[in-house]
Amino acid sequence: MPRYDAPVRDMQFVLHELLQLQNHANLPGFADASPETIDQILDEGAKFAKNVLFPLNAVGDKQGCRRAADASVKTPDGFPEAYKQLVENGWPLLSAHPEMGGQGLPHVVNIAWTEMVSSSNMAFGMYPGLTHGAYQALMAGGSDELKAKYGPKMASGEWAGTMNLTEPHCGTDLGLMKTKAVPQGDGSYKITGQKIWISGGEQDLTGNIIHLVLARIEGGPEGIKGISLFVVPKYFVNEDGSLGARNACQCGGLEEKMGIHGNATCVMNYDGATGWLVGEEHKGMRTMFVMMNEARLGVGLQGMAQAEVAYQNALDFARDRVQGRSLTGVQAPEKPADPIIVHPDVRRMLLEQKAFLEGARAFVYWMAFQGDLQHKSPDAAVQQKAEDYMALLTPVVKAYLTHKGYESANLGLQVHGGSGFTREWGLEQIVRDCRISLIYEGTNGVQALDLVGRKLGANGGRAVFSFFAEIDEFITENEKMEGLELYIEGLKTVRAQLQDGTMWLMQNGMSDFNNAGASSHDYLHLMGLTALAFMWARMAKIALEKRDSGDPFYAAKLATGRYFVERMLPDAPAHLAKVKTGAAAMMALDAAQF
Numbered sequence: 001m002p003r004y005d006a007p008v009r010d011m012q013f014v015l016h017e018l019l020q021l022q023n024h025a026n027l028p029g030f031a032d033a034s035p036e037t038i039d040q041i042l043d044e045g046a047k048f049a050k051n052v053l054f055p056l057n058a059v060g061d062k063q064g065c066r067r068a069a070d071a072s073v074k075t076p077d078g079f080p081e082a083y084k085q086l087v088e089n090g091w092p093l094l095s096a097h098p099e100m101g102g103q104g105l106p107h108v109v110n111i112a113w114t115e116m117v118s119s120s121n122m123a124f125g126m127y128p129g130l131t132h133g134a135y136q137a138l139m140a141g142g143s144d145e146l147k148a149k150y151g152p153k154m155a156s157g158e159w160a161g162t163m164n165l166t167e168p169h170c171g172t173d174l175g176l177m178k179t180k181a182v183p184q185g186d187g188s189y190k191i192t193g194q195k196i197w198i199s200g201g202e203q204d205l206t207g208n209i210i211h212l213v214l215a216r217i218e219g220g221p222e223g224i225k226g227i228s229l230f231v232v233p234k235y236f237v238n239e240d241g242s243l244g245a246r247n248a249c250q251c252g253g254l255e256e257k258m259g260i261h262g263n264a265t266c267v268m269n270y271d272g273a274t275g276w277l278v279g280e281e282h283k284g285m286r287t288m289f290v291m292m293n294e295a296r297l298g299v300g301l302q303g304m305a306q307a308e309v310a311y312q313n314a315l316d317f318a319r320d321r322v323q324g325r326s327l328t329g330v331q332a333p334e335k336p337a338d339p340i341i342v343h344p345d346v347r348r349m350l351l352e353q354k355a356f357l358e359g360a361r362a363f364v365y366w367m368a369f370q371g372d373l374q375h376k377s378p379d380a381a382v383q384q385k386a387e388d389y390m391a392l393l394t395p396v397v398k399a400y401l402t403h404k405g406y407e408s409a410n411l412g413l414q415v416h417g418g419s420g421f422t423r424e425w426g427l428e429q430i431v432r433d434c435r436i437s438l439i440y441e442g443t444n445g446v447q448a449l450d451l452v453g454r455k456l457g458a459n460g461g462r463a464v465f466s467f468f469a470e471i472d473e474f475i476t477e478n479e480k481m482e483g484l485e486l487y488i489e490g491l492k493t494v495r496a497q498l499q500d501g502t503m504w505l506m507q508n509g510m511s512d513f514n515n516a517g518a519s520s521h522d523y524l525h526l527m528g529l530t531a532l533a534f535m536w537a538r539m540a541k542i543a544l545e546k547r548d549s550g551d552p553f554y555a556a557k558l559a560t561g562r563y564f565v566e567r568m569l570p571d572a573p574a575h576l577a578k579v580k581t582g583a584a585a586m587m588a589l590d591a592a593q594f
């Protein structure tokens with residue numbers, strides 16, 4: 001049986017020592033997030049994840065969701081009770097707005113809790129996760145009336161939210177969307193069309209489901225510019241807040257999938273369902289991006305979170321399983337063989353996981369903190385920089401962390417040998433569940449295109465130049481620190497490689513767009529490595545300062561960071577070389593020659 005114990009110590013390290021949230025009490029909500037409060041949240045969250053959500057993970061996988069003839073959907077046994085507890089304990093309210101009944105705590109605190117949910121039960125976690133995203137989009141773009149009507153119950157999780165973009169003929173290319181909206185003259189619209197693969201489109205966890213649906217208003221412009229966003233409740237909501245009649249939308253079927261069986265992936269049919277516009281006509285994508293950006297950070301987090309649970313179990317296995325003897329002599333003479341953790345190759349797999357995980361955790365929490373700064377800092381320059389980072393690096397979090405997270409989960413399986421391939425050990429479920437994170441919320445290939453095509457050059461490259469400047473400042477301030485040389489040198493080198501790749505793209509990507517497309521995957525990975533190198537250098541600095549405290553945590557941090565620099569950063573020049581080959585080899589064959 002697999003286990004999950006939230007990595008509370010490492011989370012504390014990132015929140016208290018790396019980000020030092022306690023030093024930002026001037027930001028709204030941060031004064032309430034003292035280290036003691038955060039520690040309490042982490043401890044309680046860890047218990048909930050371990051005792052309530054994780055035991056349902058395998059159950060959900062085995063049983064899946066079931067649709068009845070009346071189009072209702074039953075989630076796996078135990079999910080409704082766990083969800084009820086989640087709401088009763090107020091977990092969804094952590095970072096929701098106080099005026100909606102929320103606690104108004106920093107988003108980055110919510111991210112730590114979300115990591116625990118995503119590690120312990122990814123399929124379950126998608127229900128509150130998407131609700132939070134839908135709630136944020138409504139808060140960003142909805143009228144006061146819509147916010148008042150739906151906000152508080154979505155914030156608390158009593159009602160769920162969904163996002164409806166995909167249609168059978170349009171996934172990446174949303175400009176092809178056919179779902180239409182016809183104005184009724186009373187402020188409402190009739191929505192007609194079919195959406196597919198809608199996560200949590202129907203379920204038995206909440207009293208109402210608030211669908212956010214993209215559709216084209218009849219007569220609106222063609223393509224992506226003619227798409228509007230609507231709120232379409234499953235049940236109408238009366239003036240007094242009670243539930244009214246059923247709206248004309250229902251689940252037409254459930255998808256059978258490779259993983260996340262506990263999450264209902266629905267075909268949703270809208271047959272003249274009544275909806276209300278969120279934001280302006282034809283500008284739906286703008287508001288939907290609020291939800292999608294949040295969701296993208298959440299999906300990056302999923303990749304990492306699944307890798308974490310794989311790592312914990314791989315580590316247990318490697319300490320316990322005895323096979324062969326150490327290359328340098330017997331280590332456990334009392335046993336018939338040594339535990340496999342003595343073997344360098346097993347250590348390679350474990351350290352690949354650990355060094356990725358700790359760097360990735362720092363990166364995604366740092367990004368969530370940027371989200372807080374973007375919305376809460378009183379300083380316009382800080383806000384601007386944070387907004388630039390969110391735009392530039394969200395695709396990197398999404399694609400790099402899911403790609404590497406999936407690789408890492410697979411390494412966890414590999415450490416288990418044949419046991420990893422069997423169901424009993426839980427690793428094969430982790431690998432299957434994790435796989436979707438590379439696909440939904442915009443495939444990783446499309447994230448890379450977004451990075452090089454849209455984000456990199458925006459505002460004359462302001463975001464990437466700020467990123468370089470922040471790295472340079474850190475290097476200048478710390479390059480003389482004794483013991484930090486290795487980490488600084490690694491950061492310097494990869495930063496120069498990223499700059500080289502950036503210049504190459506700026507010079508060659510515009511003259512031939514295929515160069516940009518062909519280089520995008522490797523460029524994104526180069527940026528991911530640079531972001532992790534920056535996090536590792538900063539973490540190593542803290543660990544060095546505290547290494548004499550006697551806490552072995554810091555020595556382990558330094559050794560893991562060393563592995564990252566010596567064994568993972570050397571991938572950067574390979575990515576750079578591939579960036580610079582451009583499109584020639586990739587475009588040489590015509591479609592028939594493949």
Ligand SMILES: Cc1cc2nc3c(=O)[nH]c(=O)nc-3n(C[C@H](O)[C@H](O)[C@H](O)COP(=O)(O)OP(=O)(O)OC[C@H]3O[C@@H](n4cnc5c(N)ncnc54)[C@H](O)[C@@H]3O)c2cc1C
Pocket residue numbers: 163164165166170171172173196197198199200257265436439440441442443444445446449
């Ligand atoms: C389990 C699950 C849950 C989901 N949940 C939701 C949900 O809640 N709401 C929702 O709206 N959708 C949801 N989706 C849909 C998901 O977001 C899409 O699958 C995803 O955006 C990709 O679209 P697609 O599958 O149509 O792939 P396609 O767009 O057909 O892409 C196929 C391949 O072509 C590549 N490609 C496509 N266009 C380009 C291009 N211009 N340049 C380069 N490469 C390109 C892609 O990277 C991909 O590798 C879900 C999907 C799944 C499987």
